[in-house]
Amino acid sequence: MGTQSKGKRGEAAAVAALLKAGYEIIARNWRCAIGEIDLIAKHRQDIVFVEVRSRSDSLDAALESINTRKRNRLMQLAQFYLDQHGLEDSPFRIDAVAVAFEPGSRTPKVEIIEDAVGW
Numbered sequence: 001m002g003t004q005s006k007g008k009r010g011e012a013a014a015v016a017a018l019l020k021a022g023y024e025i026i027a028r029n030w031r032c033a034i035g036e037i038d039l040i041a042k043h044r045q046d047i048v049f050v051e052v053r054s055r056s057d058s059l060d061a062a063l064e065s066i067n068t069r070k071r072n073r074l075m076q077l078a079q080f081y082l083d084q085h086g087l088e089d090s091p092f093r094i095d096a097v098a099v100a101f102e103p104g105s106r107t108p109k110v111e112i113i114e115d116a117v118g119w
Contacts, residue, residue: 018112021112022044025040027039037077037078040081049094050097053097056102063111
């Protein structure tokens with residue numbers, strides 16, 4: 001499976017899992033001058049910025065791919081979105097969704113990690 005195909009399938013699996021968990025999807029692939037946020041949602045009272053990571057091997061590998069540089073970029077993007085939409089005082093968090101397409105399995109494994117960036 002190619003990288004782009006895996007990414008699209010991973011995002012679709014992430015959306016399904018988030019909806020099942022009670023998230024309301026506000027935007028997909030939101031772009032601005034400094035980058036892109038995979039998903040923006042509402043969950044409980046929070047605006048949630050979601051980073052989707054898809055891998056062929058394991059959920060751990062997907063989560064480990066969110067390094068310090070990526071965490072910092074996600075924080076910048078979240079602040080930029082909040083500023084652009086007049087939501088500076090809104091509660092928010094950054095979640096991650098790990099998707100693993102394990103060999104021999106027809107259904108990907110999906111794990112939602114709330115407040116994945118932690119501050």
